[in-house]
Amino acid sequence: MVIKSLKLKNYRNYDLLDLTLDTQTNIFYGDNAQGKTNILEALYLSGTTKSHRGTKDRDLIQFEHDEAHLETIVIKRGMEYQIDMHLKKNSPKGIAVNKVPIRKASELFGIIHFVFFSPEDLNIIKEGPSGRRRFIDLELSQLDKIYLSNLSSYNRIINQRNSLLKDIDRQHNLVETLDVWDMQLAEYGMKVIESRRNFIRQLNKIISNIHYRLTGGKEHIFLEYESSVGNLSFAQALKKNRERDMRLKSTSVGPHRDDLSFMEGSLDIRKFGSQGQQRTAALSLKLSEIELVRMLIKDTPVLLLDDVLSELDKHRQNYLLDSIHDIQTVITCTGLDEFVNHRFSINKIFHVKNGQVAEEN
Ligand SMILES: Nc1ncnc2c1ncn2[C@@H]1O[C@H](COP(=O)(O)OP(=O)(O)OP(=O)(O)O)[C@@H](O)[C@H]1O
Structure with missing residues (x-):
């Protein structure tokens, strides 16, 4: 399974975001507090209905707004699933799969599987x-x-x-x-x-x-x-x-x-x-x-690595990167140094700055 794209509206520090991910390695780099983890959190939320940090819906909505919207497109065994999530300040979130509203969060079960790895x-x-x-x-x-x-x-x-x-x-x-x-x-x-x-x-x-x-x-x-x-x-x-x-x-x-x-x-x-x-x-x-x-x-899960490489020495970094080369991975980091000496191939690089994401070539 892979995530094809993510769209956000009024989510944390993102007014609007429209991302197309690579099926292999995606790196989001940038200074602290720019919104890198927010992207991993949004992905995790769209598959599990919960923030990995345990944050309540109302705090995920951008300050001074009442609603947030997330749209994630997942490809699983050749089928496309569009997961829409509507977060509201004072009522439970609305979820739809392929535009059909679902009543219970458990109906999302099995569409996407994440492994989240943080320091x-x-x-x-x-x-x-x-x-x-x-x-x-x-x-x-x-x-x-x-x-x-x-x-x-x-x-x-x-x-x-x-x-x-x-x-x-x-x-x-x-x-x-x-x-x-x-x-x-x-x-x-x-x-x-x-x-x-x-x-x-x-x-x-x-x-x-x-x-x-x-x-x-x-x-x-x-x-x-x-x-x-x-x-x-x-x-x-x-x-x-x-x-x-x-x-x-x-x-x-x-x-x-x-x-x-x-x-x-x-x-x-x-x-x-x-x-x-x-x-x-x-x-x-x-x-x-x-x-x-x-x-x-x-199937392969989607791996979310939140600033974890800088915590590991070269040997462990290499071991980790070697173990995951065939899995769709979304990595956040403050700089690209960790990857310079590794044969690991990065497929897409995004620079994150103050709630804006720019793809680099
Ligand atoms: N509900 C919200 N509305 C608007 N902005 C928010 C909201 N919640 C958090 N933020 C902003 O999001 C930013 C933090 O983003 P994030 O946690 O993704 O940081 P990061 O880039 O991963 O940084 P680090 O490397 O320090 O972990 C902060 O600037 C914070 O003020």
């Missing part, structure tokens, strides 16, 4: 568990419609359970209603955990090879899904922790507290790895994600 991804091992859960959730939500639906049900129920835990403090007889919530939470929670375990199993088959090559044969790594539920069933764990949850007024076990560990032999890289080791493992993870997506969707 924060290189810190995924060094930082806290929420980034690692977010990594799993963002990818699985694109790969698996049922996961997306189970995860939203789980998140809805956990919010309701947490408010109930707060209310119980004032109105103790509400404690009887906890069982009903726990039953539902356990049902969706187990499904979420099972899908995540399966995803990690599949990633493990790929990551060890990639990491071995990336470290010049020095390291083997292995991922482990760490469930806060432990060996209990989720329902049992909820029961066991009920007193504590009531005291803390929040749910202490479940997929929203789980983590992913990166093991090099018996060494937990999260805790004991050097910074370099952690960043290399993070790069291996990202490369494995691309590989796994490719296998599962039986």
Whole structure:
């Protein structure tokens, strides 16, 4: 699949933008705060309905405007799909595929698949568990419609359970209603955990090879899904922790507290790895994600690289660029130095300045 074009109107710092992308490598370069990431964000939004930065629709609309419009044309297996998105300040976004309005965002599912890679991804091992859960959730939500639906049900129920835990403090007889919530939470929670375990199993088959090559044969790594539920069933764990949850007024076990560990032999890289080791493992993870997506969707995803090359040394830059030469890639960077010494062929170069994009030859 490839993105053929992107049009924006009143989106972030773009009044109007009309871009035709190359099917291979596209570079957007320019100084800071000129609008490079905004382009990647707009692309990601048009495929997933969400900003990769988690920004609300109203903040994506250009200051002093009430609406924004995005039009993306995707080519997938020879078919053209036009995705129109209308962002509004005070109501949900309108989406149409080939001019036919769709009612639910999930109807966009499967048209386009993005892998987003930003400098924060290189810190995924060094930082806290929420980034690692977010990594799993963002990818699985694109790969698996049922996961997306189970995860939203789980998140809805956990919010309701947490408010109930707060209310119980004032109105103790509400404690009887906890069982009903726990039953539902356990049902969706187990499904979420099972899908995540399966995803990690599949990633493990790929990551060890990639990491071995990336470290010049020095390291083997292995991922482990760490469930806060432990060996209990989720329902049992909820029961066991009920007193504590009531005291803390929040749910202490479940997929929203789980983590992913990166093991090099018996060494937990999260805790004991050097910074370099952690960043290399993070790069291996990202490369494995691309590989796994490719296998599962039986197509190539579109890769969005947000200023990530300048974060890598020459060896890792080369490894990354070599791994992606047959995928449509949209790269942002502040300068073109990273590409000068690489045989990597750039197909289109765009200069971004203050919400204006100029193609260079
Ligand atoms: N809703 C909005 N309306 C108008 N302009 C906006 C809006 N949101 C953000 N901007 C502007 O967009 C610019 C930031 O764009 P972007 O995040 O794409 O930067 P960038 O070129 O990727 O820079 P960097 O290299 O620093 O990441 C800023 O100038 C900011 O003021």
